[in-house]
Amino acid sequence: SDTRGRSLSLAHLYVAYSALALGGLAGLLQVLVRSGGLTLPAGIDYYQILTVHGVLLGLILTTFFIIGFLHASIIRTSGPYSNRSIVLGWLGFWIMLIGTIMSASMILLNEATVLYTFYAPLMAHWLFYLGLTFVVVGSWFSGAAMISAYRHWRKEHPGQTSPLLTFMAIITIVLWIIATLGVAGTVLFQLLPWSLGIVERVDVLTSRTLFWYFGHPLVYFWLLPAYMAWYAIIPKVIGGRVFSDSLARLSFLLFLLFSIPVGFHHQLVEPGIDAFWKYLQVVLTFMVVIPSLMTAFSLFATFEIRGRELGAKGLFGWLRKLPWKDARFTVPFIGMLAFIPAGAGGLINASNQMNQVVHNTIWVTGHFHLTLATTVVLTFFGISYWLIPHLTGRVLTKEMNRLAIIQAIVWTVGMGIMSLSMHAAGLLGAPRRSAFSTYGDAPQALAWIPYQAAQAIGGTILFIGIILVLYIVVSLAFFSPKGTETFPVADSGSAKTPKALEDWRIWLTILTALILIAYSVPFIDMIQQAPPASKGYRLW
Ligand code: HAS
Structure with a gap:
């Protein structure tokens, strides 16, 4: 039906999976x-290959996949895009x-070997930064397409609460737009x-601060689309409702807040930022854990309610009632x-x-291979298994469903071994972002070697x-049998939802x-007490 919207989402998913192919190869190397x-x-x-890996998987795969998925979610729940949204x-x-x-x-020309965080004072070729600017500005156009569709829906449905998936997609893109102001500033x-x-x-501290103003919400920009699937799609896959x-x-x-x-x-560990402000932001960090705990609670509730509806008995009997053979559920689970x-x-x-x-130890690398490369990425795979055939007018066959579950098991075993040994080596002091070295056969460094072998x-x-x-x-994109694969959306009963939850004036004011x-x-401190700025270095 909505061919234009489908092609738009698909184009993003194709770029995302191309980035996975190249970035994954760099990871193996x-x-x-x-x-x-x-x-x-x-x-x-x-x-250089570490930069290829981080940029393609951390920045490109994620941004393209997420924007493609957000477009598809808004179109599915709020109706086809207007011409304006399609053009944007x-x-x-x-x-x-x-x-x-x-x-x-x-x-690839080795003129931007600055890793995915592109911290100053490492300097890349200016075309690298210009390219990143294009990625950010392009994503703002995509955001404008989504916000325009959302405003259009609200105009057409005065006084109604927007569909849950659309609302979640808009929060995700608003979070991204506000966060990217920081990275746009430093670039x-x-x-x-x-x-x-x-x-x-270049003033290194200001640049890093602007980067992390963006870099942390970036990780929630990755996480929220996975939460969209957990809250609003998985309940439908298991035959239940949103809790x-x-x-x-x-x-x-x-x-968002x-x-x-x-x-x-x-x-x-950075000098130049007063301990009080670090303390305040750590307190706020613990606040951002709360919505994840709410998510865990509500997912358990959905699973248990559904299991009991299906006749489960005992404390954990409901676990057996979940559709374990369905990749659309098992992979994100x-x-x-x-x-x-x-x-x-x-x-x-x-x-x-x-x-x-x-x-700065490889523990941190272990952390984000569990969060991003397992939690988020497996959910993205789980989404792709119905979204791609839904968009291409094909179906997820039984064979592909089985292979998808095998894929998730292979991924879990590989990531389990790699990430566990990264965490362990990190506790023994192994630095992240370092090529192979025995550091002059220092005993501490020799103790890391078995863990590095396990990582390999x-x-x-x-x-x-x-x-x-x-x-x-x-x-699924090109060869599966033609047919109709549904985009599952669970009923959330939004009629009783308090209107204040969609009053943007309240939330954007608190956020600001x-x-x-x-x-x-x-920031005022950084400007007033700025240490001598750095001339910069090149690794190339
Ligand atoms: Fe992080 C570094 C703190 C979450 C990604 N993080 C990183 C980096 C990345 C990253 C990429 O405070 C490296 C950046 C770099 O290159 O330097 N992170 C946190 C905290 C959370 C957190 C407090 N991170 C994420 C997520 C990421 C991500 C999500 C990507 C998607 N992270 C840090 C800090 C650093 C950091 C420091 C800097 C370290 C340094 O020194 O450099 C929290 O959001 C985590 C809260 C989550 C929970 C878990 C809730 C559980 C749920 C599961 C429910 C399951 C169910 C099924 C229902 C408390 C929701 C169960 C069913 C059964 C039957 C059992």
């Missing part, structure tokens, strides 16, 4: 190099794609002029389970004293997982106040 088992040919540098959506897609090609080319006013030679030096429409909306609003003013928990240890690791990171132990084994199993998921995705409280004084 880098675990092998790090374990000491491989030397890269033709002068290719370890940090395609403009966004092309600007982002051109930006991606610019930045990726510079990385446009600091990194671009500096890499072009217009200014000679509470109001609770789901409140949890998304809490993410608390995920931005917390960037300092990535900068706890594994992601949910992974979030229990992953979230616990996050709480450790956020605790100031424990952060001193784990910061886990990483190789994961690569098999990547081949499997790509095989499934290509089959929180951001100003958390960041104003530290």
Whole structure:
């Protein structure tokens, strides 16, 4: 029916999975190099492939997948896009794609080996920063397409509560737009002029602070689409309903409020930021844990209620009633389970004293391979298994469903081995972002080697997982039998939801106040007490 909307979403998903193919290959190479088992040919540098891996998987796969999924969710629940939204959506897609090609080319030419956080004073070619600017600006066009569709719906349905999935998609994109103001600030006013030679030096602390103003909400921009599926789609897959429409909306609003003013928990060991402001942002970080706990509660409730409806008895009998053979449920469910240890690791990171132990160790890499690369990514795979055939007019066959569950098991085994050994080696002091070295055969460094070998084994199993998921995705996109695959949306009974939950004036005012409280004084301090700015370095 809505062919234009379908093509728009699909185009984003195709770019996302292409990024997975290239970024995954870089991941395999880098675990092998790090374990000491491989030397890269033709002068290719370890940090170059690490940058390819981080940028393609952390920034490109996620942004394209999420925007494609958000478009599809809004169209599914609020109706086909107007011409205006379609044009804005395609403009966004092309600007982002051109930006991606610019930045990726510079990385492949080894002129932007600055890792995915592109911290100053490491300097990249100016085209890399310009490419990133295009990606961000393009995503704003996509956001404008979504907001325009949402406003249109509200105009057509005065006084009604918007569909839950649309509301969640709008929170996610508003979070992204407000967060990207920080990264746009550092790229446009600091990194671009500096890499072009217009200014000679860069203020590193301000740049990193602007980056983390963006970088932390970025991780919730990754998480919220997974939560959309958990709250509003999975209940339908298991034949149930959303536990509470109001609770789901409140949890998304809490993410909007608390995920931005917390960037300092990535900068706890950095000088130049007063301890009081770090403390305040750590308190706010613990506030952002609350909506995740609400999510866990509400998911358990949905699962249990459904299981009991199906006649389950005893304390845990409902677990047996869940549709374990359905990849649309099982694959994201594994992601949910992974979030229990992953979230616990996050709480450790956020605790100031424990952060001193784990910061800049490979523990942190283990943390985000559980959060992003397991919880979020497995949910994205689970979504793709019905979304891609839904968009291409095909069906998820029994064989592909079975393969999808096998894929998730392979992924879990590979990631389990890799991430556990990353956490363990991190506690033994192994640094993150470092190529293979025995540090002059120092005993401490020699103790890390078995864990690095385990990482290589886990990483190789994961690569098999990547081949499997790509095989499934290509089959679903081009070869599965023609048919109709539904986009499942659970009933949430939004009629009783308090109207205040959709009163943007309230929430955006609180958000602005929180951001100003958390960041104003530290920024003034940075400007007034700025240490000498750095001239910068190049790794290339
Ligand atoms: Fe994090 C570093 C703190 C969540 C990603 N994080 C990172 C980096 C990334 C990342 C990429 O405070 C590295 C950045 C870099 O390159 O330097 N993180 C947290 C905290 C949370 C958290 C407090 N992180 C995430 C998520 C990510 C992500 C989500 C991506 C998607 N993280 C940090 C800190 C650092 C950090 C510090 C900096 C470290 C440093 O020093 O550099 C929290 O949001 C976590 C809350 C979650 C929970 C779990 C709730 C459980 C649920 C599962 C329900 C399951 C069910 C099924 C119902 C408390 C919702 C169960 C059924 C059964 C039957 C059992």
